[in-house]
Amino acid sequence: MTGFLVVFESGLSQGAIYAAAAIALAMVWGAMGMLNMAQGAFLAVGGYASFAVVSTLGFPWWMGLPAAIIVGAFIGACLYYSTVKWMYRAPSYDTNIVIATVGVAIVVENGLLKIFTAYAKRQPFHVDGGILLDTVTLRYQTLINTAVALILMLVVAWLLNRTRTGTAIRAVSLDREAAELMGVSVQKIYLQSMVIAGAIAGASGVLLTSVIPMSPYVGHDALLKAAIICVIAGLGNIPAAFAAAFILAWVETSVSFLAGARFGFPALLLLVIIVLLWRPYGLFGRSQGGRV
Amino acid sequence: MTTPKTPSEKQNRSIQRHNTRRNELRLDIAIGLLLLGLLIIIPIFGPGRYIIGQITLFFIWAGVVTNWNLIFGVAGIYSLAQMAVFLVGGYTAALMGFYGDAPFWISAWIGAILAGIASVIIGAATLRLRGPYVMLLTLAIAVMIQKLVVTDVECFYYEGALCYPLTGGPRGLMKFGDFGFREFLGYKQAPLGKYYLGMILLTISTIFAFVIIKSPFGSAFRALRDNQLLAASRGINRVKYQILVFGMSGFFTGLMGVLYAGHFKTIGTNMLEIELLLFLLSMMVVGGLGTRWGPIMGGIIIMVSNELMKEMGEWRMIAFGVITVFFIVALREGVVGLANNAWLRWRNRSSN
Amino acid sequence: MENKQLLNVANITAGYHGHAVLRDLSFSINEGDAVGIIGPNGHGKSTLLRTISGLNSLMAGDISLDGVSLKNIPANKVVEQGIVHIPQGDHVFSEMTIRQNLNMGAYLPDAFSKLEERLELVFELFPKLKERESQRASTLSGGERRMLAIGRGLMTGGKMLMIDEPSLGLAPIAVDLIYDVIRQLSVEGRTILIVEENISRIVDFVDHIYLVDNGAFVWDGDPNELAEREEMLQTYLGG
Numbered sequence: 091m092t093g094f095l096v097v098f099e100s101g102l103s104q105g106a107i108y109a110a111a112a113i114a115l116a117m118v119w120g121a122m123g124m125l126n127m128a129q130g131a132f133l134a135v136g137g138y139a140s141f142a143v144v145s146t147l148g149f150p151w152w153m154g155l156p157a158a159i160i161v162g163a164f165i166g167a168c169l170y171y172s173t174v175k176w177m178y179r180a181p182s183y184d185t186n187i188v189i190a191t192v193g194v195a196i197v198v199e200n201g202l203l204k205i206f207t208a209y210a211k212r213q214p215f216h217v218d219g220g221i222l223l224d225t226v227t228l229r230y231q232t233l234i235n236t237a238v239a240l241i242l243m244l245v246v247a248w249l250l251n252r253t254r255t256g257t258a259i260r261a262v263s264l265d266r267e268a269a270e271l272m273g274v275s276v277q278k279i280y281l282q283s284m285v286i287a288g289a290i291a292g293a294s295g296v297l298l299t300s301v302i303p304m305s306p307y308v309g310h311d312a313l314l315k316a317a318i319i320c321v322i323a324g325l326g327n328i329p330a331a332f333a334a335a336f337i338l339a340w341v342e343t344s345v346s347f348l349a350g351a352r353f354g355f356p357a358l359l360l361l362v363i364i365v366l367l368w369r370p371y372g373l374f375g376r377s378q379g380g381r382v
Numbered sequence: 383m384t385t386p387k388t389p390s391e392k393q394n395r396s397i398q399r400h401n402t403r404r405n406e407l408r409l410d411i412a413i414g415l416l417l418l419g420l421l422i423i424i425p426i427f428g429p430g431r432y433i434i435g436q437i438t439l440f441f442i443w444a445g446v447v448t449n450w451n452l453i454f455g456v457a458g459i460y461s462l463a464q465m466a467v468f469l470v471g472g473y474t475a476a477l478m479g480f481y482g483d484a485p486f487w488i489s490a491w492i493g494a495i496l497a498g499i500a501s502v503i504i505g506a507a508t509l510r511l512r513g514p515y516v517m518l519l520t521l522a523i524a525v526m527i528q529k530l531v532v533t534d535v536e537c538f539y540y541e542g543a544l545c546y547p548l549t550g551g552p553r554g555l556m557k558f559g560d561f562g563f564r565e566f567l568g569y570k571q572a573p574l575g576k577y578y579l580g581m582i583l584l585t586i587s588t589i590f591a592f593v594i595i596k597s598p599f600g601s602a603f604r605a606l607r608d609n610q611l612l613a614a615s616r617g618i619n620r621v622k623y624q625i626l627v628f629g630m631s632g633f634f635t636g637l638m639g640v641l642y643a644g645h646f647k648t649i650g651t652n653m654l655e656i657e658l659l660l661f662l663l664s665m666m667v668v669g670g671l672g673t674r675w676g677p678i679m680g681g682i683i684i685m686v687s688n689e690l691m692k693e694m695g696e697w698r699m700i701a702f703g704v705i706t707v708f709f710i711v712a713l714r715e716g717v718v719g720l721a722n723n724a725w726l727r728w729r730n731r732s733s734n
Numbered sequence: 735m736e737n738k739q740l741l742n743v744a745n746i747t748a749g750y751h752g753h754a755v756l757r758d759l760s761f762s763i764n765e766g767d768a769v770g771i772i773g774p775n776g777h778g779k780s781t782l783l784r785t786i787s788g789l790n791s792l793m794a795g796d797i798s799l800d801g802v803s804l805k806n807i808p809a810n811k812v813v814e815q816g817i818v819h820i821p822q823g824d825h826v827f828s829e830m831t832i833r834q835n836l837n838m839g840a841y842l843p844d845a846f847s848k849l850e851e852r853l854e855l856v857f858e859l860f861p862k863l864k865e866r867e868s869q870r871a872s873t874l875s876g877g878e879r880r881m882l883a884i885g886r887g888l889m890t891g892g893k894m895l896m897i898d899e900p901s902l903g904l905a906p907i908a909v910d911l912i913y914d915v916i917r918q919l920s921v922e923g924r925t926i927l928i929v930e931e932n933i934s935r936i937v938d939f940v941d942h943i944y945l946v947d948n949g950a951f952v953w954d955g956d957p958n959e960l961a962e963r964e965e966m967l968q969t970y971l972g973g
Contacts, residue, residue, distance in 0.1 A: 125514040137564035176711050184513045185460045189663060190710045196660050204696040235546035254841065261827055261838050267789055268825035272890055273813040273842035310656070314525060317518055359526040363507070366519045370510040 095226035097343045103301060105339030106235035110242050110294035110308075111316040112323070112331045114287040118245065120325045120359040121283040127191040129291055129316065130309030131198035136162050136295025137213055137304045138202055143340060144214035154215035155212065155238070158292035166288020169194060170281045178280065202306040210303035215296045242290055243332045247376050249286065259283055300303045311355065318362040321372040388575055403596075405603075410674065411590060412551040412558045414585075417678070421581055427576055434573045436689065437457050441580030444681035445638040447554050448584070448591045449631040454507075455672030457596055458607030460513070463520035464662070465634060465654050466527050470498035471636025473549070479558030480550075481539075484559045486644050487503060494636040501632020505624050528654040532695065554650025561644045576645045583641060587634045594630070595674050603627065604672075664706040670716025679718055737764040739818075741786070741894060746777075746795030748785040749949075753762030754793060755781045756949045763894070763927060768920040770936040770957075771929045773946035774970055779929045780822055782946070783896050785896040787819035788812035800893065814842060816893035822902060828872040829935075832863050835871055835882055839889030850890065856885040859915050876936075884915065894925040894955050901932045909935065933960070945970060 113134060118126050139161035140154030149157070173190040177183055184243070220229035250256035261269040262279045270276060298312055323334035338358055346354035367372060425434060450464040474493035478484035504523060508516045532552050537545035549555075563575030592602055602623050643649045652658075661684065669680020684702075691698040709716060713724070739761040749755035755778045763769050770835050771779050786797055788809035796970065797804045807815070826834050836856060840849040857864035858948040860881045866874070871882060888893060902914060903910040909932075917939045918924050930936050936943070937957040945953040947970050953963070960967070 119514075124515075125518065172712055173707060180714075182458070186710050186714070187515065188460070188517050190513055190666065192660055192663065193703040193706035193710070194658070195703075196656065197677050197700050197707070200696040200703070201698040204700075209716050255844075256828075257834065257838060258841060260830065261841075264827045264829055265825050267809070268827065269838070270789065270809040270820070271787060271813060271819050271821065271825075272838055272886070273845075274808050275808075275810045314521070318522070321515075321518065352530070356526045359522045359529070362524070363519060363522050364524075366511060366515060367507055368513065370515060372515075 092225050093347055095223055097340065097347050099226055099228055099232060100345040101340035102236060102343065103229065103232040103354040105336035106232070106239040107294060107297045108315050108319060108339055109239040109335035110290060110297055111312045112319040112335050113243055113246055113328055115313070115316040116293060116320045116323070116325060116328060117287045117290070118283055119320055119325070121259050122174070122178070122280055124187050125184070125317065127188055127313070128195040128198065130313030131195040132162055132165060132288060132291035133295035133309030133312055134306050135165055135198060136292030137308060138206055139214060139292060139302065140215050140296045141211050141223045145211075148244070151214045154213070155296050156295060158296045159289045160242070160292070162292020162295070163285045163289040165198070166286070166291070167281065169288070170284040174280055174284065175277065187334065196369035198308040198337055204331065207343035210305055211298065213299040213304055216300040219307065231300050235300065238293065238297060239332070240357055242293060243328060246286070247288065247328055255282055265340070267382070273274045302316065314316055315355075315358060318358050321362055324372055383670075388716045397723065412697055413675065418585060425577060431573055434577050437687065438573070438577045440685045441584045441680055442642050442645070443662060443665065443685070444585045444678050445587050446635055447662055447669075447677040448587055448679055449635045449688040450662065451672065451677045452591055452594060452627055452631045454666060455676065456600060456607070456627050457624070458605040459508060459624070460517045461504065461508065462659065463524045464516050466659065467497050467501045467504070467632045467635045467644070468525040468639040469649070469653055470500045471639030475640040476550070476558040476643045476649050478553040480555055483559065486559060486640070490637065490640040493640045494633045497636020497639060498629045498633035501635070502625055507629025509621060509624060514714045523704040524654055528651045531651045550650065552632070554648055556648045558643070560647055576641070578647075580641055583637055590630065590634065592674050594603045594627070599623065599626070611641070660702060660706060664702050667709045668707055670718035671714065673716060673722070676716050676718045680716065683717065693727055736833065738765050738801060739763070739874070741822040742798045744796045744933050746785060746797060747793045748781060748790055749793065750790070754949070756761035756785065758795070759950055759956070759959055761944060761951065762808055763925060765925055767942065768925050768926045768928070768940040769809055770940040771876065771927070771946060772933055772943060772944045772971070773933070775931070777946050778949040780948050783821070783898050783929060787817055787896065789819075809925065813892070817896065818887045818890045818892035818894070819896045820898065821888040823857040826871040826879050826882050826886070829870065830876075831868050831870055833867045835886050836864045836889050842890065845889060845891050849889070851892065852889050856888050859888070859918070860885050877904050877911065880904060880908065880912055884912065891911045895919070896927045899931060900928065901930065901935055
């Protein structure tokens with residue numbers, strides 16, 4: 091029973107974090123066909139933004155999350171203006187943009203390193219303690235993170251399905267030219283997608299660093315896991331990404347529990363390798379673009 | 383350019399093409415001999431161990447990028463697993479040396495062959511994949527290997543009180559022997575042995591790469607890269623070419639890995655980190671994706687920039703990031719591509 | 735009363751990847767006219783429409799709508815100026831419902847303000863669409879998808895409607911229905927430009943026909959003149 095509770099609780103905690111990160115990645119990948127390798131760096135930025143606003147500027151601890159969201163939105167826009175805006179019409183865009191975002195990731199991470207140094211910081215947006223179940227603690231932080239991830243998912247789903255901007259984003263992801271012929275400005279849509287995704291990434295960063303020590307490279311593994319989730323859930327399918335995040339988190343924690351912690355992440359990597367070998371466009375992907 | 387219609391026009395066109403190819407070959411040989419000549423005589427001026435070591439490192443990285451360029455730039459398959467292949471070569475030699483006392487000159491070949499096989503496996507895995515999915519798959523493979531090795535802390539082998547994990551674990555592998563230059567040439571001259579070995583390996587590797595690029599192989603790859611359907615309809619067998627290019631590129635990359643292990647006498651999974659990936663990527667991009675001289679020119683530019691920026695701390699990596707982004711956004715054809723364009727414009731102007 | 739000129743295409747050259755498909759092509763359309771473009775496949779008919787709507791950029795020449803130049807204007811802005819292009823092959827948003835597709839048609843603010851009344855109009859013209867309002871576009875038949883594409887274009891409004899191959903791939907009954915609607919739109923005074931392979935469908939209501947071959951107009955005239963030009967049609971269209 092203890093084993094199950096441990097696996098469940100840590101899986102829930104991880105799942106919430108992966109869900110938030112995956113939603114951000116899925117939005118941009120589904121809407122724009124872009125695998126954003128700078129997402130990991132954005133997670134770190136979110137964490138540090140919260141830290142800077144609370145610890146340095148002295149705001150209350152819960153302001154960390156909104157601060158990260160705003161900063162995330164801002165760097166999402168920066169990424170658009172520095173790369174996507176110039177590249178999206180060129181050939182091989184979908185692979186060149188990955189290279190570009192790797193470059194941006196390095197710039198951002200080393201920038202954070204320069205500003206904040208490598209010493210691990212504590213994420214101010216955190217709550218200690220939890221509910222004792224048997225011998226395992228269901229941390230309050232886990233509950234908060236799950237709630238935040240759920241809210242993010244609902245907000246994004248509402249945005250995409252009930253607002254004109256969201257519908258336009260979906261239209262562009264389904265058929266770019268057709269959307270243009272309806273008066274949609276693809277540039278504006280791409281910018282909006284990246285701002286939204288950046289905001290969510292910022293929030294995910296706060297969630298991530300509430301359970302892991304903050305460092306400029308804290309987002310690397312989470313980025314890869316988010317990509318795995320996207321491939322398995324189907325690009326841009328937000329509710330599926332949300333569910334898949336928790337399922338994969340439980341797979342990871344189960345494997346860790348049964349075979350040893352070092353095999354948890356490799357198990358997920360092996361899973362995505364197998365999936366891609368079997369279905370080259372992901373489990374539910376199609377060969378033309380994605381959908382959001 | 384108008385399409386040639388009459389037989390004599392067609393003949394003129396093919397003669398033209400033949401001449402261009404011959405001139406190109408002459409240019410390549412000229413540049414190659416010039417560079418080689420320079421590199422051969424540099425040690426004579428006694429630049430010191432540090433510079434010799436750095437140029438040896440340049441040989442290694444340029445070798446890796448030359449072979450990576452065949453897959454990434456020429457064939458258009460965006461694999462991010464090149465360093466994993468590199469490490470297969472290096473680790474093979476290191477493990478064989480550590481556990482079996484195998485001499486490097488033997489384990490080098492085994493390392494290269496295993497690296498070639500590993501590369502072929504990766505190439506086969508990416509056969510059905512497109513675009514970012516290739517990058518994701520290859521990245522997953524590389525990270526999986528890295529995670530498994532770096533968390534390998536169980537003691538497999540004991541030397542006195544020291545514990546060694548099977549794969550060397552997070553500390554990497556050391557004390558696995560080397561090329562034996564110290565015994566052969568003496569302490570002072572040992573670096574020169576590695577220097578010239580690196581130079582020879584890079585030269586061979588580059589010649590192979592050039593031959594591939596200029597051969598029907600190369601045009602087949604370019605055709606596959608630019609328009610898969612059209613190439614398939616022309617009967618170009620994608621599977622055969624993909625396996626071949628991954629195999630060859632893997633073999634030479636593995637050799638570079640062995641050279642690295644023999645030169646630094648240590649090898650670890652830190653080579654799979656994103657910083658090195660960007661470093662090598664920037665060499666390829668700045669030089670010019672898919673060009674013949676791109677990897678070498680890019681290698682020179684980046685290594686020199688690296689030296690100049692050594693004291694700059696975090697700004698160094700930031701600069702590399704910015705350079706890479708700038709080139710991939712604005713100057714995709716790279717330095718060599720720009721030079722090519724300038725040369726074509728000059729030639730057109732002088733012929734008009 | 736003479737109708738004023740709405741679209742003016744002046745000596746345009748256009749194509750793909752630096753390779754020209756249309757060369758020095760000119761024509762104009764007056765308000766309220768229905769114009770047909772015919773010709774063999776692959777000779778530039780679709781390219782012409784794509785160039786007018788801005789999906790393709792002009793290499794030379796100019797296009798103007800109501801006196802406003804459309805040169806170098808991106809496609810989404812051309813729509814704002816008043817050109818609605820219903821491309822070949824429908825391009826409906828397959829994961830969205832009919833209703834959502836139609837709503838997207840009214841994306842621009844001007845169209846959005848008239849959404850309800852236009853929706854009513856489209857449902858009147860295409861009752862089938864009303865029936866299946868909440869169904870996903872991917873479940874529709876070929877004819878229904880065509881109706882949706884045209885309905886969606888009508889939601890956008892615009893001063894001129896361009897339809898690329900409305901009869902392509904459809905059974906004759908479906909084509910009848912589509913052309914009933916198109917004819918009605920023309921009678922109501924809409925300016926329409928149609929690219930059509932099936933000449934018989936358009937000869938009974940268009941005001942003018944242009945024959946395209948190899949990126950240029952080789953003939954233009956009234957539909958009744960076409961009847962006398964059997965030979966010409968044989969040459970270019972293979973009967």
